[in-house]
Amino acid sequence: MRKKRFIMIFLLVGIMFVLSGCAYYSSEFDFEFKGGYMADKYVDLFIPIDENDEFYTQYNCDIEGDIEIPEDSEIANYNKDGYRSMLIHMKDSKLQISISDSEDYPDSHEKYNGTPCEINQWVFVPYYEGRYTDPYNEEMFLEFCKKYRKCHVAVFDGDGNILHISKQIPLVSLGNFYLQDISYNIEKNKIKPDYITSVEVFIFIVIVWLFSVAGAIGCIITLIVYKINHNQWDKTYKKYIIATSLFNVPSVLCIVVYIYTAFGKSLTIADFFINLFTILTTVNIYSISVPITILILCFFVFREKQLRLKKVLEEKHRQESLDISGKI
Numbered sequence: 001m002r003k004k005r006f007i008m009i010f011l012l013v014g015i016m017f018v019l020s021g022c023a024y025y026s027s028e029f030d031f032e033f034k035g036g037y038m039a040d041k042y043v044d045l046f047i048p049i050d051e052n053d054e055f056y057t058q059y060n061c062d063i064e065g066d067i068e069i070p071e072d073s074e075i076a077n078y079n080k081d082g083y084r085s086m087l088i089h090m091k092d093s094k095l096q097i098s099i100s101d102s103e104d105y106p107d108s109h110e111k112y113n114g115t116p117c118e119i120n121q122w123v124f125v126p127y128y129e130g131r132y133t134d135p136y137n138e139e140m141f142l143e144f145c146k147k148y149r150k151c152h153v154a155v156f157d158g159d160g161n162i163l164h165i166s167k168q169i170p171l172v173s174l175g176n177f178y179l180q181d182i183s184y185n186i187e188k189n190k191i192k193p194d195y196i197t198s199v200e201v202f203i204f205i206v207i208v209w210l211f212s213v214a215g216a217i218g219c220i221i222t223l224i225v226y227k228i229n230h231n232q233w234d235k236t237y238k239k240y241i242i243a244t245s246l247f248n249v250p251s252v253l254c255i256v257v258y259i260y261t262a263f264g265k266s267l268t269i270a271d272f273f274i275n276l277f278t279i280l281t282t283v284n285i286y287s288i289s290v291p292i293t294i295l296i297l298c299f300f301v302f303r304e305k306q307l308r309l310k311k312v313l314e315e316k317h318r319q320e321s322l323d324i325s326g327k328i
Contacts, residue, residue: 027137028096028122030181031153036115037186038155041163042067042095043121044075046083046152047171055090055126062094063087073160083152092126145171145178153184153191166191174264176201195265205257208250215247216293223296237297244293255280 031043042063049056059076061069069076069088076088086093100118102108108117125137125144132139153166164186170193171179177195184191223240262276 026180027127027141028124029179031121031123031184032181033119033121033184033186034117035112036117036119038119038121039099039116041155041157042087042097043123043184044088044095044154044156045086045123046078046154046165047086047090047148048082048150049084049086049089049148050082057089057091060088060091060093062092064094064096067158069156069158069160074162075154075156075160078154078162085154086123086151090126092128094124096122096124142178151179153182155184155186164189169193169267174260177261177264192271193267197261201257201261205254208254208257212247212250212254216244219243219247220293220296223300237300240297244297248293 029045059071061067063069075085078085087095098120099116102112102114102117105117111117125141127137127140148171150168150170152168154162155164156162166184166189169179169191173179173195176198178198179193180196181194182191183194219240258279259276262272262279265275266272
């Protein structure tokens, strides 16, 4: 009964863990800049949008601080390979800005000479009331990524002059990873996107982990209880090895999914290995059932060898005692 309660509690906690990770999409693209360069400049996404698009508009400008970009500016008229400004040509898209002044941070004040030390900008996808049911605009965010697929990051000034355009990056990678946070080194024109895992992949990983760990724990508990109740240390472990092997197969499957995840979140080979290392070190708890089941098996095998050796020595001592008694 206690074992059943433990397993039920374990599964319940696992399900709650799954559900807690389901609503993590956002509705904006996050940018963070250091120093004061971006204090009077703005970030934008160039997406493949044209006049036939349902979200297209000739001119839209919603930038925090009532900043107006001229309609005849460079960014408003930019159209290369079908890519245009999201902020200017997509209905109800907007840009929010947060500036942390270095004067409020003594450690940064000297480094940045009184200029802003951190600037965050968020490019929001539109929110159309009544179009979707979710309150966080996640459905629109997913539709946006799946529809436009790729983008360029652009930096422009208050007059609408384009200062920098990044290389093309995916909005959605492998169909399961969505662009969220973006680091942009403007001086080197180097961009590093950060992708979030889709709910489907996340749930699949957790379910596989729950199955693997719950099965491994069940095998371990069954083995320990059997050994204690029957006090038999010389039985074969064939059934235990087969059972734990079956329950550990999903752990191997998890490794494959981690490789898939690292690939989906990477733009280069170097990024792939960095992301794979980060993922494996962060979520290696998913594979913890493998070493635990092996250690339990090693313990019992070692213990049985000790007991067998003890029996052999006892038998040898008994035989020697009988031989001595016979001679007397």
